[in-house]
Amino acid sequence: MNFILEYAYTRTVPINADNVENLLIAADYFNILDLLQQCSDFMINQLCPENSIGIYKFTEYYYCPKLHQKAYSYILHNFENIMNTSDEFLELSATVLKDLLEKDELNVKHEEAAFEAIIKWINYNPASRQQYISALLPEVRFAFMPTEYYGNNVKSNIYIRDNEECKPILINAFKAMHNLNVNGPSHSDFQNPMSRPRLPYAVLFAIGGWSGGGPTNAMESYDARADKWINVTCEEESPRAYHGTAYLNGYVYLIGGFDSVDYFNNVTRFNPVKKAWKQVAPMHSKRCYVSVTVLDENIYAMGGFDGHFRLNTAERYEPETNQWSLIAPMNEQRSDAGATTLNDKIYICGGFNGNECLLTAEMYNLNTMQWSIISSMGSRRSGVGVVAYGEKVYVVWTNYI
Secondary structure (H helix, E strand, C coil), X not given: CHHHHHHHHHCCCCCCCCCHHHHHHHHHHCCCHHHHHHHHHXXXXXXXXXXXXXXXXXXXXXXXXXXXXXXHHHHHHCHHHHHHHCHHHHHCCHHHHHXXXXXXXXXXXXXXXXXXXXXHHHHCCHHHHHHHHHHXXXXXXXXXXXXXXXXXXXXXXXXXXXXXXXXXXXXXXXXXXXXXXXXXXXXXXXXXXXXXXXCCCCEEEEECCEECCEEECCEEEEECCCCEEEECCCCCCCCEECCEEEEECCEEEEECCECCCCECCCEEEEECCCCEEEEECCCCCCCECCEEEEECCEEEEECCECCCCECCCEEEEECCCCEEEEECCCCCCCECCEEEEECCEEEEECCECCCXXXXXXXXXXXXXXXXXXXXXXXXXXCCCEEEEECCEEEEECCCCC
């Protein structure tokens, strides 16, 4: 109550791992939504394999939908690590375990891990849990399991081999494996959960660029789990090079660019689930060699070349309103610079101003809405890669000789 009263008067309260649960409970009881959100955000940042299931269970009793969704997604995406390291996994209910296993988004490198999760969970308390084997087993995607593993580990398992309820499940599993092995993935029955592949946890897209002497509309996706590139080109999309890309709220955005004739201010949004493209609001300026990054649920496009001049202007796109608005211009004209975000600030490095490659860098502060010059790099760089990692900004550049 002392912290609640302090927050009522000062709008600040020290949130830490020791008090966050009690603070969230109190904020929920007194309907203090801002404090509830702060506690929720703190717990989101604390998610790890050891506590994610406990946090997910906690959210079932208190109103924190964002934390609930983040914890659930974290469990799906880190399932194997959680299963192998967390004691909380063993305390899952049969209902929640079944719900996780049936999800296409469950991130397991091999389907054997899904089966082993069931056995590990049952082994924790066989007397009361082995009754659930026939309910959990159909959630395993058996078509993607090696036949040898199926024979040595599934059919012969002590909970399965003499269980009458499991026999039809084993028959269906063998059929799914046989159909996939004989007919190949193109003939898979995706309506049958046993033969429907799980969605990859992360996909890398390569979109457009310069190829064979000109811009291309080629598009490929890389599944890191399968170590495989797949051609997903949409022939209706125009060739585009020197554009910016951003991922935000489930969409991939293509921003600006050049088709060897025209310079673009248009912006195209791609829905990777529905494989659908849509034009959204255009930028104020045409920009190729544009620098793009995402901060606070908005997209920022900075600098670039409009066909006549290198630009120092920058603008922000708000998906909720589908509008671009100009922000403060940068201190220097920059095309082909690299940009990233760190601690609610935008960093842009290097680039080309029309006369020379730049070694300068600058930072945009979201609170002051102004750019400031920061320490210069050691070398002049254009076409540079910039990334934030571990509280530092890294710049990567290759000089082709």
